[in-house]
Amino acid sequence: MSSQQRDPATGERDEPPATVPVPSSSTGQRDGPAYLNSRLVPHPPATSAAKARRFGTWYLAEQHLRGMRGYLDIVIAYSVGNPLVYLFAMGIGLASLVDANSGGGAFGGVSYLQFIAPALLASAAMMTAAGEFSYAVMSGFKWWKTYYGPLATPLTPQQICQGHALAVTIRILAQSAVYLVIVLFFGAATSGWAWATIITASLAGVAFGLPLMAFSASITVEKGQFALVQRFIVMPLFLFSGTLFPLSTLPWFLQWIGWISPVWHATELGRVLSYGYAEPGWLSALHVLYLLALAGGGLVLARRVYARRLEG
Amino acid sequence: MPQTTSRPTVIAADQLTKRYGDFTAVDAISFEVPAGESFGLLGPNGAGKSTTMRMIGGVSQRSGGTLRIMGLDPEEQGPEVRAHLGVVPQEDNLDQELKVRDNLIVYGRYFGLPLSYLRPKADELLDFAQLTDKANARVEDLSGGMKRRLTIARSLINDPRVLLLDEPTTGLDPQARHILWDRLFRLKERGVTLILTTHYMDEAEQLCDRLIVVDRGRIMAEGSPSALIRQYSTREVLELRFGADRNAGAAEAVEGIGERIEVLPDRLLVYAHDGEAALEAIGNRGLSPLTSLVRRSSLEDVFLRLTGRSLIE
Numbered sequence: 001m002s003s004q005q006r007d008p009a010t011g012e013r014d015e016p017p018a019t020v021p022v023p024s025s026s027t028g029q030r031d032g033p034a035y036l037n038s039r040l041v042p043h044p045p046a047t048s049a050a051k052a053r054r055f056g057t058w059y060l061a062e063q064h065l066r067g068m069r070g071y072l073d074i075v076i077a078y079s080v081g082n083p084l085v086y087l088f089a090m091g092i093g094l095a096s097l098v099d100a101n102s103g104g105g106a107f108g109g110v111s112y113l114q115f116i117a118p119a120l121l122a123s124a125a126m127m128t129a130a131g132e133f134s135y136a137v138m139s140g141f142k143w144w145k146t147y148y149g150p151l152a153t154p155l156t157p158q159q160i161c162q163g164h165a166l167a168v169t170i171r172i173l174a175q176s177a178v179y180l181v182i183v184l185f186f187g188a189a190t191s192g193w194a195w196a197t198i199i200t201a202s203l204a205g206v207a208f209g210l211p212l213m214a215f216s217a218s219i220t221v222e223k224g225q226f227a228l229v230q231r232f233i234v235m236p237l238f239l240f241s242g243t244l245f246p247l248s249t250l251p252w253f254l255q256w257i258g259w260i261s262p263v264w265h266a267t268e269l270g271r272v273l274s275y276g277y278a279e280p281g282w283l284s285a286l287h288v289l290y291l292l293a294l295a296g297g298g299l300v301l302a303r304r305v306y307a308r309r310l311e312g
Numbered sequence: 313m314p315q316t317t318s319r320p321t322v323i324a325a326d327q328l329t330k331r332y333g334d335f336t337a338v339d340a341i342s343f344e345v346p347a348g349e350s351f352g353l354l355g356p357n358g359a360g361k362s363t364t365m366r367m368i369g370g371v372s373q374r375s376g377g378t379l380r381i382m383g384l385d386p387e388e389q390g391p392e393v394r395a396h397l398g399v400v401p402q403e404d405n406l407d408q409e410l411k412v413r414d415n416l417i418v419y420g421r422y423f424g425l426p427l428s429y430l431r432p433k434a435d436e437l438l439d440f441a442q443l444t445d446k447a448n449a450r451v452e453d454l455s456g457g458m459k460r461r462l463t464i465a466r467s468l469i470n471d472p473r474v475l476l477l478d479e480p481t482t483g484l485d486p487q488a489r490h491i492l493w494d495r496l497f498r499l500k501e502r503g504v505t506l507i508l509t510t511h512y513m514d515e516a517e518q519l520c521d522r523l524i525v526v527d528r529g530r531i532m533a534e535g536s537p538s539a540l541i542r543q544y545s546t547r548e549v550l551e552l553r554f555g556a557d558r559n560a561g562a563a564e565a566v567e568g569i570g571e572r573i574e575v576l577p578d579r580l581l582v583y584a585h586d587g588e589a590a591l592e593a594i595g596n597r598g599l600s601p602l603t604s605l606v607r608r609s610s611l612e613d614v615f616l617r618l619t620g621r622s623l624i625e
Contacts, residue, residue, distance in 0.1 A: 035440035035468070036498055040433045042425055042471050045395035051424025052391050063418045067409035145405040149466075151371050152399035153422035154391035311373055 052154030060150060060163020061170065067146075068171060078128075079175040083182040086120045087113070090244070091186060107246070110275050117188035118197055118270025119243035121179050122204040122263050125172050129209030130234045132168040134226040137216035140164065141309065151310055161217075161306035165210060165299060172205040173198060189274035197270040200291075204266030207291040208237070210298025217305040237261045242268070265290050319346040322474055322505050323368060327377035330363050330529075337363040339529035340377060347473070350506040352516045352523035354611060356621065360529040361509035362402055365478045368507065370394045382474075395423060398472035402479045402509075404459045406451045412462060413438060413447040420469040433469060440495065441465035457488030464495065475499065477508040481515060493518055513611035525611075525618055532618040537611055544617045545609035546571050548587035552580040552594070552601040562599065569593045574616060583613070 042048075052059070068075060091113035098112040107115040140147040140160075147160050155163075176198040183189050189197070212229065219225060240250060240257040241264035247255055258264040265287040271277035272284055323345040330338040338360040345351045353361040366372035367379060370386030370393040379386060386393040407415050416434040417427070425433075438444045441461040446454060454462065460480070467475060480496070481489040496519055500506055510516050516523055517537045525532040525540070533540055550570065554562040556578065563575045570584035580601075584590040587606030594601070616622060 033436070033440040033498075035436040036502060038433070038436050038471075040429055040436065040471075042423070042429055042433075045470070046392065048395035048423040048425070048470060049389075049392040052395070052422065055424065056391075056422070059421045059424070062421060063407065063410075066414060066418060067407065070409045144408050145403065146407050146409075148401065148403075148405040149407060149419060150422050152369055152394060152397070152401065152467075153419065154395045154424075155422050156390065311371060 049154045052159075056155045056159035057162040057166055060155060060160055061166040062163075063150070064164055064167030065170065068167070075171065075175075079178045080182070082124055082127075083120065083179045086124075087117070087182065087186050087188070090116055090120070091188060108277060110277075111188075113186060113188045114190070114275050115271070116244060117183045117186070118201075118274050119241070119263070119267040121176060121183065121197055122201040122266035122270055123238045123241075123243055124179055125176055125201045125205030125266075126208045126237065126263055127234060128172055128175055129168065129205040130212065130230060132171065133165075133209040133213040134216045134229060136168075137164070137213055138219065138222050138226075141217065142220075142222075147306075147310060157307040157310040158303045160310065161213070161303050162299070165206070165213065165302070168209065169202065169206055172202045172209075176201045176205075183274075191274055191276050193273040196273045200266045200269040200273065200288075203288075203291045203295065204262040207262035207266075207294035207298070210295050210302055212298070214298055214302035214305050217302060217309060237263050262291055262294055319348055321345070321380075322347050322349075322382060323351075323507065324380045325364075325368075325377065326379075328364065328367065328374060328379055329376035330360070330367060330372065331375040336529055338367070341524075341526070341529070341531050342377075343524055343531070343534065345505065345507060347505055348503050350500050350508070350519055350521045352520035353507075353509040353526050354511070354513070354516045354520075354523050354615070355509075355526035356511055356615075359526045361526055362478050364526075365476055365507070365509055369397060369399050369476050395470070396472060396474055398467035398470065398475040400464050400467045400475070400477040400480055402482070404463050406459060406462060406466070408451050410451070411447070412443060412449050412451060412454070415451065415462060416466055416469055419466045423470045425470065430469070437465040437468055440468070442491070455488075457484050457491070460484060460488070460492065461495070464492070468499075472504070474505045474507065477506065479509055479511070481510075481512065489515075513615070516611055523611075525615060527615075527619045527621075533614065540611065540614045541609045543614075545613040546583040547585050547609060548583075548590075549607055549609050549613060550582040550584060550587040550590045550594075551603075551605040551607065552582065553578065553603045554580065554599075554601050562601070565597060565599055566594060569597075572617075576622075581613070581616075583609070 095112035150160055151157065180189070180194065180198055184194065236257060240254055241261040242258050243263065247258040247264060250258070268279060269284060269287045272279060321344050326342045327340045328338060328342065329336065329340050341364065353364060355361050363372065367374050367386070368381060370381070370390045373387055381393045382396050384393045407418065410418060413434050416437055417430045420430040420433065438447055441464060443458060443462060443465065446458065451459065464480070477496070481492050484492065493515070496506060500519070506519065508519060520537060522536050524534045533544065535543065552562070553559070559578070559580050560575055563573055563580055566573060566580065566582060570582040570590045572583040574581040582590050591604055591606060612622070
């Protein structure tokens with residue numbers, strides 16, 4: 001999904017005029033609703049199909065983003081409020097105790113605020129993904145059946161899946177950008193590469209979210225599974241991913257949670273990028289590969305589940 | 313719009329089959345629909361009508377047989393097939409997060425249509441569906457009939473020549489149904505091919521040029537509503553009620569009057585060319601039903617004759 005695939009139709013440049021001339025005698029005498037005497041002529045079906053094949057994922061993402069506008073106030077309040085709450089509570093409040101007692105060496109020479117900021121950023125991306133790839137998926141299939149409207153159009157089930165994923169990715173990127181601005185305002189990122197944590201944090205969001213999307217799409221009866229995901233997957237991943245303390249300080253039998261956690265991988269990358277945390281280059285590469293593999297594998301699986309369920 | 317004598321075939325189904333595990337929902341049905349025709353699938357719930365519609369609409373893969381829509385195979389060229397169609401599903405699946413007008417515009421975007429076309433088109437369609445004053449309302453604030461009209465308006469956003477309607481008026485009150493029928497009739501007059509499923513005989517009689525009667529996944533009969541009634545029923549029907557326990561007993565006494573008698577749990581149907589004469593004959597035998605009614609035969613009678621069951625159960 002590269003940016004050059006953007007639909008030229010939204011620019012409305014290469015479209016022929018949407019109206020065709022009619023004899024003036026027929027315009028004045030309208031019989032019944034205007035639709036029946038419409039001068040508006042759409043492009044032919046073959047054009048619709050060709051456009052949908054190329055840009056269908058974007059069309060569906062557009063629908064989701066328009067839908068999100070309906071709760072834009074909540075999206076904004078969440079994007080701004082969430083970082084403020086966490087940064088004040090942990091980066092300022094808790095940090096004053098931690099920094100006073102750690103002697104400055106515990107976090108590789110940086111302040112506690114600097115240490116946790118990349119972790120909070122990645123965790124927030126995961127938490128948003130947890131909402132948008134669970135209840136919203138169930139709504140598409142079952143509660144509001146929003147997937148079945150576009151299914152009757154030239155779009156394919158795979159595009160319905162991808163469009164939803166794309167819209168959420170865009171939301172997570174935007175949210176992470178807002179988050180980073182607030183992090184910078186707190187003085188918690190010093191490197192010139194800090195901007196790239198927007199991408200690594202969002203990667204954590206989709207690496208967690210796309211496999212969850214496949215799982216959500218396979219559920220036919222929601223009897224509390226999503227609440228369990230929140231409590232027993234999202235919260236442990238937030239707490240045990242080297243977020244609030246280095247992973248190495250955990251007992252060995254809990255450290256595996258960090259290794260499989262997208263949040264840990266994105267957090268470590270974020271620390272490298274935002275304050276120059278030293279780790280071997282191969283390890284950073286491994287973080288990126290792991291996150292991409294989770295996201296890619298999740299998308300492949302989700303596409304399959306969507307196709308099976310929508311075309312059954 | 314002038315009708316030509318050799319109209320192209322819009323839908324061609326041959327031995328079309330759909331199985332779910334051991335259950336055969338659609339059992340090797342074959343039919344063709346020429347352009348401009350109003351074609352109905354009449355049958356009770358669970359007859360396989362919706363499954364057939366979903367295969368025609370290119371959203372369900374068939375288990376056997378062949379299917380061509382505008383000459384295209386919906387399994388191989390799904391997007392191309394669906395680009396030709398307007399679809400009104402059985403269950404409204406409007407986007408609850410969007411306003412009424414935005415539902416039309418967003419749906420049109422799925423066809424790659426530009427906003428310069430969609431904005432004025434949406435206004436025309438709102439007018440057509442008598443929803444202009446609801447343009448900025450939330451979908452959940454609409455009544456059932458309004459939602460149905462919006463769903464039909466949505467299906468017309470790409471100006472389709474073929475419209476698939478799955479149970480278009482189920483659950484609507486009589487007035488809302490008549491508004492919908494009027495709109496569908498106008499589309500038909502404009503040359504749009506209508507494919508509709510229904511279990512309402514009056515709807516089928518009003519809207520369909522030709523229909524197939526479907527039961528348990530099979531075609532029981534095919535023809536125009538009037539031809540089917542002529543073929544499978546008499547001109548008139550005399551409905552008699554003798555009281556819940558006495559209908560079956562009265563059937564023996566009525567034997568010989570009319571061409572055929574059906575005993576239903578609540579009433580007796582006497583099929584006769586002349587209903588009034590049949591009623592007189594019954595009076596002459598000294599029988600006095602609690603109520604009696606003479607009516608024209610309908611597709612309901614055709615269905616009863618073909619399957620031994622009622623359409624609405």
